[in-house]
Amino acid sequence: MTLRPRRARAAAAALLLAAAVFDFVSGPVVSPLLLYMLATCGAAWLLGERAGYAVALLAETLMILIGLWHPLPAAMIGLGPIIWNMSGRLILLLLLALVAHALRTALALERWSAETDSLTGVLNxxxxxxxxxxxxxxxxxxxxxxxxxxxxxxxxxxxxxxxxxxxxxxxxxxxxxxxxxxxxxxxxxxxxxxxxxxxxxxxxxxxxxxxxxxxxxxxxxxxxxxxxxxxxxxxxxxxxxxxxxxxxxxxxxxxxxxxxxxxxxxxxxxxxxxxxxxxxxxxxxxxxxxxxxxxxxxxxxxxxxxxxxxxx
CATH class of the missing domain: 3.30.70.270 (Reverse transcriptase/Diguanylate cyclase domain)
Structure with a gap:
C-alpha cells in the first residue's frame, strides 16, 4: 500500500486520534493499547521509522495524560507498577515501529529485486x-x-x-x-x-x-x-x-x-x-x-x- 505523503500523514493522525478518543471515552476499564499499537505501526509503515517512533512517544504521552484524567486510587496500583507499565508500553510501541519499518523495507527490496535487472539496475x-x-x-x-x-x-x-x-x-x-x-x-x-x-x-x-x-x-x-x-x-x-x-x-x-x-x-x-x-x-x-x-x-x-x- 502506497499513499502520497499528505494522505499518509492524515491516515496516521486519524489512527492516533481514534485511539485517543477511545481511550478517553472508555476510561481505565478497557485498555486502548491495541489501537495505539495500530497507530504506531501505521505511521512506521506509511511514513518511515522516525514517524513511527514519534507516534509511539506521542501515544504514550496521551495515555499518561488521559490516565491522569481518569485516575485510579493510588493505593490500588502504586507508583512502581505505574512506572513499569509506562516503560513497558513505550518499549513495546518503539519495537513495533522498528519491526513495521523493517518489514516494509524488506518487502520493498524484494519487489525491487523481482522487477530489476541485477546488472544494470533498470527494469527486467x-x-x-x-x-x-x-x-x-x-x-x-x-x-x-x-x-x-x-x-x-x-x-x-x-x-x-x-x-x-x-x-x-x-x-x-x-x-x-x-x-x-x-x-x-x-x-x-x-x-x-x-x-x-x-x-x-x-x-x-x-x-x-x-x-x-x-x-x-x-x-x-x-x-x-x-x-x-x-x-x-x-x-x-x-x-x-x-x-x-x-x-x-x-x-x-x-x-x-x-x-x-x-x-x-x-x-x-x-x-x-x-x-x-x-x-x-x-x-x-x-x-x-x-x-x-x-x-x-x-x-x-x-x-x-x-x-x-x-x-x-
Missing amino acids: KAAFFTRLAPKLAMARRRGRAVLLAYIDLDGFKQINDKHGHAAGDRVLQSFAGVAAAALRGDDLFARIGGDEFVALLTVRHCDEGEQVAESLHDRLSRALAATGFQVTCSMGVLLLPNERIDPADSFLDWADKLMYEAKHGGKNCLRIARADLTGRLLRDAFPLPVDAAFDALIDALDDAPPAVERAA
Missing part, C-alpha cells in the same frame, strides 16, 4: 511486460501517442571475446545508465536480453516522436563511443498515434523487426515506422531494400483497423 523483461499494457492504456486515455523502441548493441560480442565479460558488463551498465537518465520518470526502459533493451515513451504526436527517437539514438551512440570500445547501437522505433493504440496488440514484435532492419541497413542505424502513415508513404520512408518480414510489417500497419475503446 518480466517487469516491462507487466507494465506495458497499463502504460499503453493510460496513453490511450490521455490522448497521447507512444514511442516503442527496440535497441540492440552492435559489436557487443566482440567486446566479451576480446576484453572479457567484465568489460562487457561495464559497457552495459554505462549504456543503461545514460538511457535511463535520458528518459522521464514515468517512461519504461528495460533490459530484455543480453545486449537488448526496450523503451516505451509517451509523446504528444508522431512528429514529436520522430524527433525524440533521433535525439535518443544520437545520445546513446555518443555514450557508447565514450566507452572506448567499437560498439554502436541499432534501434527500431514504432510510433503509434493515439487512435492506433491497443494494449492487446504485440507491438514489441513490430519494433523488433524494425531493429533488425536497422542492422541490415549497416548497423549503428535508426529505423522509424509511423502507424499514422499508410501504404506508399510508409514504404517511401525506407529507401533501402527491405526483407519479407519488414514488408509484412508495413502491410500490417497499413491494414490494421483503428483500435476501439473497450469497456473496463
